[in-house]
Amino acid sequence: MTPAAAPEAIFHVAVQAAPFDTATQIARLARGRTNMGAVVTFTGLCRADAGDAPLTALVLEHYPGMAEEEITRHLDTARARWPLQGAIIIHRHGRIVPGEPIVLVVTASAHRAAAFAAAEFLMDWLKTSAPFWKKEERAAHHGGWVAAKAADDQAAARWSPPAQQGQKDGPEDGPKAAPESESKDGSR
Amino acid sequence: MRVLYFAWLRERVGLGEEEVSPPATVVTVADLARWLAARDDAHAHAFTDPAVVRAALDRRHVKPDTPLGAAREVAFFPPMTGG
Numbered sequence: 001m002t003p004a005a006a007p008e009a010i011f012h013v014a015v016q017a018a019p020f021d022t023a024t025q026i027a028r029l030a031r032g033r034t035n036m037g038a039v040v041t042f043t044g045l046c047r048a049d050a051g052d053a054p055l056t057a058l059v060l061e062h063y064p065g066m067a068e069e070e071i072t073r074h075l076d077t078a079r080a081r082w083p084l085q086g087a088i089i090i091h092r093h094g095r096i097v098p099g100e101p102i103v104l105v106v107t108a109s110a111h112r113a114a115a116f117a118a119a120e121f122l123m124d125w126l127k128t129s130a131p132f133w134k135k136e137e138r139a140a141h142h143g144g145w146v147a148a149k150a151a152d153d154q155a156a157a158r159w160s161p162p163a164q165q166g167q168k169d170g171p172e173d174g175p176k177a178a179p180e181s182e183s184k185d186g187s188r
Numbered sequence: 189m190r191v192l193y194f195a196w197l198r199e200r201v202g203l204g205e206e207e208v209s210p211p212a213t214v215v216t217v218a219d220l221a222r223w224l225a226a227r228d229d230a231h232a233h234a235f236t237d238p239a240v241v242r243a244a245l246d247r248r249h250v251k252p253d254t255p256l257g258a259a260r261e262v263a264f265f266p267p268m269t270g271g
Binding site: 044060061062063065066069070091102103123126127128129130131132133134135145146147148152 | 192194195196198244247248249263265266267268269270271
């Protein structure tokens, strides 16, 4: 009996309203593969922060087309930088309630170091460069747009070699829409 | 040229997208933002603080001094908060 051909590596980016199941995506990436030594996942969840007006939902707006393209550009960079054997990135849009998943990054490699690093690299760029905007729904008032955080920009910038600092493949540095303290991010 | 707005820029302008024909004096992304801001109060409100407005040209992030060139689609939006 001829052994089945090894399945092709999966590199997949999806922007969707529907929820996803992390275990299903891990299984999809690893199915039939015998050379994968490491699969790393990050799942970002919508979090109801404490306070006088708890978050009831996040509404995620996105730029259709560019969202997929921008995530794919960073996935291509990750593939050039680390020996990945597969990756799945899913980012949801629309109304998401606390406890539901927002974003998934799954990376696979022969060894854990590359999978861990690539997953973190992809998440850092997703937060600062993928065209998504979170608006909060709160019980006691109208909520509002989540402000970008300087800490997220710094997390993404650390992946750039020193020579490229300041002209990284992302938006220019600049003042943020509002101080972080004015709006609590309902995710991480 | 198609101009898209997202998040609070979309809310302030009151439109998700519009077709515009800027004059030849509008060369860069920043020029376009200034020209749009002069259209009416809603646009002026959206572009009040250019420092917190980001832009994409044909779905790629660009800096304000980038020439518009032959771009067909320009998007303006606040700093991103996905992930």
